[in-house]
Amino acid sequence: MSEYQIEMRNMYKSFGGVKAVQDVSMGVRPGEIHALVGENGAGKSTLIRLLSGALTPDSGEIYVKGAKAAINGPKDGISYGISVIYQEFALIPDISVAENIFIDEFRSKHAVINWSILRKRASAFLEDIGFGSISPSALVADLSTAYQQVIEICKALSRNAAILVLDEPTAVLTSKEVEQLFSLLNQLRDKGVSIIYISHRLEEIFRMSDRITVMKDGRVVGTVETAEIEEQRLVNMMIGRDLEDYFPQRAANIGRIVMRAEHLKAGRQVKDISFDVREGEVMGLSGLVGSGRTEAIRAMLGIDRLDGGRITLGNTEVKLKSPRQAFSMGIGMLPEDRKTEGVVLTLPIKYNITLSCIKSFCNAIGILKLKEEDRFTLDFARKVSLRGAASLMDPVNTLSGGNQQKVAIARLLASGCKIMILDEPTRGVDVGAKIEIFHLINEMVAQNYAVVIVSSEMAEVIGMCDRAVIIREGVSVGVLQKDELTEQNIIQYSMGVTADVH
């Protein structure tokens, strides 16, 4: 019997000329949490897809409990007890939670579905992992991204997974939910489940994992015991150099208020949210997932209906009816969900980057100056340190998750808006690139841009923002100045533990 529950040997996979995975071998022991880390485009997600059968390797072998496994499609992966929760979810939005969890069972077992039993089982599963508050009959489309994540995990558990793979599971969760996830993972580890855990958040890796495998440019750099390596070394293995300051300093030069939103009210989730942002300032909107931050932004920009409130730009009150109008007034935004909102996956990188500013490349009669566009796009692709493209005419869906996010950011930068609203700007972005994005934000701020960051990562709000408005259950409950921005204060405000921290 092999020491490993699952082992991959000499895996290879190329896409056209791009060698995504080269000669990768790794093994995961029973009851181990094995972290898989590496830069954006290092090949982590591709490796996982090979493991689950979603992609077929060019060559390489997979062993489950020491026996060679023939995995030729996703169904085979499941039958070997391999369950993967992808970076991009695979839920069906228009059916209920219970149906999503037990979707496999619909294929054959019973011709008639017993709804009440199905719902009871689903609710037992949810209860078990500490999310009893999710109703099994709710539609998945109505759930927050965080809750959708939970449903994904339930789905994997319902298959009795012996090997659970999570591709950046915490990217969409807030601290409390992360804790719940972690205790769940520990529980599973104790039961002997092997867990492969992909994340760009180093503190999580160090806290949770037993061993770490580092990938770079499609190859394994090494596998180490977590206890025997320190952060600097790990980062160096990942990106091939040492990192400077996590949150680069900037000289704050904060000017007048350029945009003010007062008493926004929209739908069920936004009750009374007010905030403003000044020239040369990074303003944070912090709060739990589901507290109404994203919804407030969407209503403000005219994407969803705004039921009440005032928006002032400079000194004039405005009503924004569409994102187009917002853009034309110099307010740009980076949407929360990159895959469905941030980028157009099937269009080339180039077209995505110039999507918002394409008109500026037109000559007098509307014909595009393509050469100029080429130069411009290359410039922005470099600015956001895009990696892994063979050509800027490649469709965005050939890029890794983090690089897709960089395309979305490049598009926003290219739009030339002076007020920028960034909803989870560094989600899924690797450590090196994160710092590059922070540098970009600093650069914009230095040019008197006004930046609003919506972020669930507390460290990011604390490290980057000059000021933060905390939102709890659809109401803005307080403003924290730079020197008041501490983890404790943010938690207190956003959970309503104490009313006053001053």
Add this chain to the structure above:
Amino acid sequence: MSTENEKQMKSTETGSAGETTLLVGERKMTLSTFILKYNALIILVIMIAAASLMSPLFLTWNNVVNVLRQQTGYIVIAMGMLMCLLTGGIDLSVASVVAFGSILVTTLVMIQGYGIIPAILIALALCAFVGCINGFLVAYLGMAPFIVTLAMSFGVQGVVYIITKGMNTMLTSNEALVQLFLRFGQNNDPVFQLPWRIYLTAAIVVFFWFILKYTAFGRLMAATGSNPVAVTLAGINIKKYRFMAFVICSFLAGLAGVLMVAGNGSSSPATTGGDYAMVAIAGTILGGADLGGGKGSVPFTVVGIFIMGLINNIMNINSVPAYPQWCVKAVVILLAIFMRSVINARNSR
């Protein structure tokens, strides 16, 4: 053109030593991506090869010109259909609009006594107006394009029969402009002996190819169907592009109707029952478009239409009767789409 640029970009990129390379490697074109991309062209070439082996009549000048001329109307309509499919729409009303355009011209000239030029302009404007209604209902009221245009095809068919009372109308007049119009539709150019209609069609094709490739309008038109949500959030007014697609489609259908009058010297309300919508949709889809929007190209749409046209032609010159021809069309369409989806599925693994 753009590959030239990329090469240049790449060399400047890798040339600057020290900087991490932005663009990695060449993406090689594998056999399957080649087949996927040129799927329609490959089928067309195979058909041409097979047809010239089967019948010596096939590759004669007369037959080739004949095929070209027969497809002109379909190609013009397919350009509009492509715009609709790109934005994620579809237009089932084109046959009725073709008829509408043609009967308007003859009715206005022969019964209302208009000059041919105002008659053409009015016909085109009214056809475009039909497109405005389609576009308004789809883009601004959010109704389903399939249903809107299906209803519209009945509505316009009704109007066509009301106006004509079900009668065919001949366009006969000694007026010089009418004669010129008919000669344009029926004669060949003196140099190459190609029908004038082919030149107009070619110009329209080049025009739309240019629009899609070199203008912001075309770029955004195609983007609209690729992911309407993301494109809206990027600050684009997608309603405008959805609306325009239907206007363009109906306008071109009307134009095809006008050309038909020039070719036949008459109009018939029975044109409403023609296969224009189906052939245009089939040709566009053979050329790489799909009903989900955002896909499709002008040159391959032309190829797709020729595939449809050649099926008829090959079987005609081999004296296969009309009814089995339809079955063969079905087989070719299904085979082509099958081939594409098989390769697509393989490529994504």
